[in-house]
Amino acid sequence: MPRHLKHTMIAVMAIGLVIAVLWRAGMTQGWLGSLDKTAPRPIQLRIWDWWSPSSNEEYGDYFAALEETFEQRNPDVNLVYQTVPFANYVQKLSTAMVGQTPPDLFQSSVFWAEGFYQRGMLHPLNDLISNDPVNSDGSRLEEAAFLPSAWQHNHTQEGVVFGMPMIIDASCLVWNLDILERAAQQDDEIRAMFVRHPEGSVDYDHIRFEAIKDWAHFRRITKKLTTYTPDGEVDQAGFTIQAYGGAGVLPPWLAGNGTRFQDLGGSRAMFDSPAGIETMTFLARLYWEDRVSPSFRRELTPAERFQEGKTACIPAGTWSGKDIIRNTMGWDHFGKTAFPPGPHGSGQKTVTWGNMLVISNRSPNVEAAWRYIKFVCSLEGNLLRSKYLGYNGPRLDFYETERWQQALAERPYLSNVKQICLVGDKLRHTEIIAADHQANPIVETILLRYPDIMNGRGPYPSIEAAMHEAARNVNKVYERYNRQVTQWQGQDE
Amino acid sequence: MGNPFRQKIVPYLYIAPAMGITFVFSIVSMGISFYASFHDYDAFAGASAFVGLDNYRRALLEPDSYFWLSMRNTVFYVAMSVVGVLVTALPLALVCQRIRKGQALFRTLYFLPSITPGVVLALVFFHIFGIWGGLLDSAATALPALAILGVWSGAGYNMVIFLAGLADIPPHLYDAAKVDGANRWHQFRHITIPMLRNTLVFVTVMTIIGAFQVFTSVYIMTNGGPERSTEVITFTIFINAFSVAGQMGFASAAAWLLFAVIFVFVFIQMHIFKSRNVYDG
Numbered sequence: 001m002p003r004h005l006k007h008t009m010i011a012v013m014a015i016g017l018v019i020a021v022l023w024r025a026g027m028t029q030g031w032l033g034s035l036d037k038t039a040p041r042p043i044q045l046r047i048w049d050w051w052s053p054s055s056n057e058e059y060g061d062y063f064a065a066l067e068e069t070f071e072q073r074n075p076d077v078n079l080v081y082q083t084v085p086f087a088n089y090v091q092k093l094s095t096a097m098v099g100q101t102p103p104d105l106f107q108s109s110v111f112w113a114e115g116f117y118q119r120g121m122l123h124p125l126n127d128l129i130s131n132d133p134v135n136s137d138g139s140r141l142e143e144a145a146f147l148p149s150a151w152q153h154n155h156t157q158e159g160v161v162f163g164m165p166m167i168i169d170a171s172c173l174v175w176n177l178d179i180l181e182r183a184a185q186q187d188d189e190i191r192a193m194f195v196r197h198p199e200g201s202v203d204y205d206h207i208r209f210e211a212i213k214d215w216a217h218f219r220r221i222t223k224k225l226t227t228y229t230p231d232g233e234v235d236q237a238g239f240t241i242q243a244y245g246g247a248g249v250l251p252p253w254l255a256g257n258g259t260r261f262q263d264l265g266g267s268r269a270m271f272d273s274p275a276g277i278e279t280m281t282f283l284a285r286l287y288w289e290d291r292v293s294p295s296f297r298r299e300l301t302p303a304e305r306f307q308e309g310k311t312a313c314i315p316a317g318t319w320s321g322k323d324i325i326r327n328t329m330g331w332d333h334f335g336k337t338a339f340p341p342g343p344h345g346s347g348q349k350t351v352t353w354g355n356m357l358v359i360s361n362r363s364p365n366v367e368a369a370w371r372y373i374k375f376v377c378s379l380e381g382n383l384l385r386s387k388y389l390g391y392n393g394p395r396l397d398f399y400e401t402e403r404w405q406q407a408l409a410e411r412p413y414l415s416n417v418k419q420i421c422l423v424g425d426k427l428r429h430t431e432i433i434a435a436d437h438q439a440n441p442i443v444e445t446i447l448l449r450y451p452d453i454m455n456g457r458g459p460y461p462s463i464e465a466a467m468h469e470a471a472r473n474v475n476k477v478y479e480r481y482n483r484q485v486t487q488w489q490g491q492d493e
Numbered sequence: 494m495g496n497p498f499r500q501k502i503v504p505y506l507y508i509a510p511a512m513g514i515t516f517v518f519s520i521v522s523m524g525i526s527f528y529a530s531f532h533d534y535d536a537f538a539g540a541s542a543f544v545g546l547d548n549y550r551r552a553l554l555e556p557d558s559y560f561w562l563s564m565r566n567t568v569f570y571v572a573m574s575v576v577g578v579l580v581t582a583l584p585l586a587l588v589c590q591r592i593r594k595g596q597a598l599f600r601t602l603y604f605l606p607s608i609t610p611g612v613v614l615a616l617v618f619f620h621i622f623g624i625w626g627g628l629l630d631s632a633a634t635a636l637p638a639l640a641i642l643g644v645w646s647g648a649g650y651n652m653v654i655f656l657a658g659l660a661d662i663p664p665h666l667y668d669a670a671k672v673d674g675a676n677r678w679h680q681f682r683h684i685t686i687p688m689l690r691n692t693l694v695f696v697t698v699m700t701i702i703g704a705f706q707v708f709t710s711v712y713i714m715t716n717g718g719p720e721r722s723t724e725v726i727t728f729t730i731f732i733n734a735f736s737v738a739g740q741m742g743f744a745s746a747a748a749w750l751l752f753a754v755i756f757v758f759v760f761i762q763m764h765i766f767k768s769r770n771v772y773d774g
Contacts, residue, residue: 091735094537115738119537244630244718298630298715299623433736438557441721448632448719459720473557477737484739487533487541 041071041078043368048093048106052083062388069384070375073136077368090115097121097362104363105372108163110153110353114266114429117162118485123359125161128370135378139397149424150354150394157265163356164377167385168394170318170352170417170424171252172336175207179236179312181333183225190221195415205412207335209419215256215282215342222292225312237311238292240302241283243447246440247271247470252315253279255349255425257342266430267478271439272471275344277464280443282342284450284463296448303327306334318417322390334413338420352424354394392417431481438473442466526745534742536735548746560747562721563729564754567705570640570725574704575697577644578651582696585648586655587685600656603649611646611709618642619714629715632722639710639723647703651696658692659685694766698759705755726751 053063067079082103084092090112096102097119108116116122133140143151146165154163175193181204184191193211195203212218222238229235242249250271251261259275262268270276287293294305302314307327318336325332338348357376359369375381382393383403390407392414398404399418408414428435445459446466452458453466460466530548533541552560589599606614618638622628628638666684675683686693708727711717717724726747734744 091536098537119738121537246718295627296630297623297627298719299620299627431738433732434738434740437717437732437736440716441718441724444718445720476557480740481738484533484535487535487739488538 041076043077043365044080045077045105045365045368045372046080046082046103047372048082048084048089048103050084050086050089051107053081054083058388058390062384065384065388066376066381070372073375074368074371077371079372093121094119097360100362102360102362104365105357105359105369107166107355108358109355110427110429111432113153113163113356113358114156115431116358117156117160119488121361122162123361123363123366125164125359125370125373126159128366129161132370132374135374135380137378137380139379139395141374141377145396146394147396147418147421149352149421152352152426153354153429154356163358164373165354165356165394166377166381167391168318168352168354168421170338170421171315171350172318172338172416172420173212173313174306174316174320174324175211175313175335175337176306176309176311177204177207177333177335178309179225180204180207187224190224193221205333205335206415207337209337209416210348211337212340214340218340219286219290219292222286222313223290226290226292228291234291234294235310237294237305239286239313240305240311241287241293241296241447242302243287243296243444244298247436247443248440249283249315249447250276250279250443251351251428252339252349253283253342255351256339256345257282258345260425261428262430262435262474262478264426267482269435269439269471269474269478272464272467275342277467278344279342280446280467281463284447287447288450318392318420321411321413332411332413336413336416336420338416338423348419348423350420350424351427352421353427392421394421431477434477434481435474438477439470442470442473526748529742530745530749532742533739534745535739536741537738544742548743549750551743552747552750558743558747559721559724559729560726560750563724563726564751566636566721566723567707567725567727569636570643570707571701571704573637573640574643574647574707575700577640578647578696578700579693581644581648582651583655583689585652586659587681589652590656590659600653603652605649606646607650609646612713614642614646615710615713618710622714630719632720635715635719635723639707639714642710642714643704643707647700651700654696655689655692658689662688690766694762697766698762701758701762702755705751705758 051059051063053060063081067081071077071079086109089109093102093106093116102121113122129142133142135141139145141164147168149170150165150168154165155161180190180193184194184202184204191202193207195206195208197203212221218239225236225238226234227236247261254260254271254276257275257279259270259273259279261271263270271279287296294311302311303316303320303324305311306314306316307324316336321332321334321336324334338350341347341349357373359366359373363369377395379393379395379397379401382391382395382398383401385391386393386398386403386407392398392404392407442460446453446463449458450463453460453463460469531545532543535541552558585603589596589603592599619629622638628634662685666688667680670680670684706727707725708731711723711725711728712731715723717728730744730747730751733740733747
């Protein structure tokens with residue numbers, strides 16, 4: 001190739017690259033904007049989210065529909081979405097707040113919402129709710145409109161509302177109905193887990209909400225569903241436990257046993273109560289004594305095992321259905337239940353979380369932000385998320401709609417989702433990463449070294465001692481955190 | 494002959510941008526971190542009460558700080574990394590030096606891991622170690638597994654450094670040795686190693702500093718587990734600084750203690766292996 005041609009090609013590629021970068025980076029936005037002859041919109045509403053239009057086509061369509069509908073009805077507002085990765089959300093928001101450049105509103109996980117409010121970063125919504133609660137579709141934004149388990153995350157114990165529930169998720173048990181159906185041919189107890197058609201035959205597409213009566217029943221069923229290879233390894237697992245998730249495995253089982261990870265005020269750990277220790281022991285025994293779970297392996301999650309069809313039941317979330325279907329290329333013969341009650345519990349239970357939209361306390365566009373929240377959290381907004389993203393909604397009226405009935409008919413695995421969400425306690429919510437840093441390694445140690453601990457050769461003399469130590473350390477985290485909250489509040493005053 | 498003042502000032506102008514960036518992002522940041530280490534410091538609210546040496550006391554004396562545990566893990570990791578790098582990078586360089594054809598290709602291939610993002614390497618090795626029998630699943634093998642990744646990703650870079658050092662060794666020394674009847678081992682022992690002394694010191698010091706700061710692989714692959722067996726000091730610092738409210742001061746104190754430890758290590762090493770010219774008479 002002639003030298004000058006080579007140089008010309010390199011120069012053209014370099015110029016093309018620079019133009020592409022500038023174009024994508026938005027540096028030409030001002031210039032492009034000047035070409036737009038439509039009337040300018042006075043309010044630029046900046047919205048932060050870790051959901052991104054570029055995640056996949058579904059999210060792209062969802063955000064496009066949201067933007068188009070809202071801007072059409074609100075000609076004075078231009079929505080500016082900015083995607084911030086979930087892992088950096090807190091740091092970036094804190095930096096933006098300190099740098100006086102926060103977004104007007106943003107989606108907040110329940111993991112952080114309380115902390116954001118305690119830092120004085122959020123605009124209380126009580127006045128907006130009482131003065132202007134009705135969206136254009138007639139649906140109201142107030143406590144009575146939402147599932148109680150969705151509303152429990154967005155306000156302080158004193159009643160200050162700092163966020164509006166946008167979605168609801170709950171921990172649940174996901175069951176492989178193919179495995180259950182096969183086992184049900186020979187086993188009455190497993191057959192009884194299924195719903196019956198009106199004429200009395202078994203409906204193998206629907207598992208009963210109360211399919212599992214209690215922990216003893218769960219152990220029995222999962223043992224029946226477990227098969228072993230000739231050399232004694234678990235081949236088909238009745239249940240899969242992950243040791244490397246640490247304390248994350250506990251909350252829904254704790255709820256089932258009538259206790260919780262922490263108190264509602266965020267001042268003390270509760271997982272070392274007798275019911276908590278009983279829960280920990282139950283999980284360790286499932287693995288080590290009942291041998292219903294395959295070996296602990298860090299790189300293979302319960303969801304992956306489930307999608308391979310090698311496990312009958314895993315702990316997952318109500319959101320997980322569409323992921324399973326996508327990853328298994330369309331297999332949807334599974335069902336969901338809440339967690340069965342333990343000896344100290346009563347009734348099916350779980351934990352829920354509901355991410356919410358919140359307004360930054362430094363937003364100059366509170367009124368426009370509230371309009372956006374009303375739209376997104378209205379029944380109409382819930383239906384949009386259901387249509388494009390397959391989410392069930394946190395609103396009660398969502399479950400009365402034709403769209404939900406249609407979803408239930410198309411996807412039978414959703415049949416228990418509303419009930420599961422309704423029995424959800426509040427997920428742990430105070431300094432989660434710091435609490436996990438203290439509790440996770442100890443819970444992990446208990447699960448990994450249960451036989452050593454029981455034989456007196458472990459790093460802890462007993463499970464009680466280990467749980468108490470974890471709780472003591474978590475209590476120190478809460479103590480420091482609450483001292484910090486007092487300091488923040490002192491600065492605000 | 495130019496203007497002497499101009500000759501003096503121009504070099505400083507050339508390095509001014511780099512110095513400016515270093516000043517703002519290193520010196521000033523270190524100053525803030527040092528200040529924070531004596532205060533209750535929250536990333537969001539800034540400094541509040543002056544607490545003197547309390548953050549250092551907590552780091553060193555309170556069991557739930559995990560400072561000593563993570564320091565112990567870090568030192569093990571550093572030891573495995575230094576040994577691993579020296580026993581891989583130097584032989585690789587020696588072999589690569591002897592290759593007549595395709596030396597550039599091998600150099601590039603071995604160097605590739607050094608320019609591959611750590612996150613990518615961590616994700617790939619996460620699965621490789623899983624297939625190899627769950628190296629990350631046991632407290633006994635997780636830290637050595639991370640060290641293997643560290644050595645693998647650093648070997649190519651250090652090989653290039655050693656290659657540069659080997660190229661600097663005058664060939665006449667080997668010729669003279671051959672005339673005197675020295676075999677390969679003797680040449681390696683009495684010429685290569687002494688003449689590579691400065692390179693060895695450089696590689697060892699840089700490996701120690703890098704290994705003390707290991708973070709990405711821990712964060713991605715083990716999150717400090719199992720049973721805190723891979724909780725290294727930078728991980729402890731990161732968790733406290735960015736994931737725990739109001740603990741930036743404590744994290745800064747731990748970071749300065751880490752600095753002190755690295756400083757002592759390097760200081761001792763530099764004294765033991767004082768740079769000097771060999772065979773220069």
